[in-house]
Amino acid sequence: MNYKMIEVSNKEIIEIARQFNKDGALWHNHFLAVKCIYNTSGKFQVILENEQSGEVYFFNFEKQPTDTLKLLEDLFFEQNKEN
DSSP, X not given: OOOOEEEOOHHHHHHHHHHHHHHTOOEEEEEEOTTOTTOOSXXXXXXXXXXXXXXXXXXXXXXXXXXXXXXXXXXXXXXXXXO
């Protein structure tokens, strides 16, 4: 699959995860710290991947995105794992 990363807002990344749950899509997320060798942005980064469609969304943060990560973790564990 050819993955294209789409930049979205903090609010949008949460709404996308909620929509994935409503659609029954399997997804996961990544958190990249500023000094992570995989992070080329120079900022904190959250990545959201739809495992079925290959959609990849990301948002860069100036400060650690603790609240966003907590919301995504809750949404991750709410998704239907039977798909």
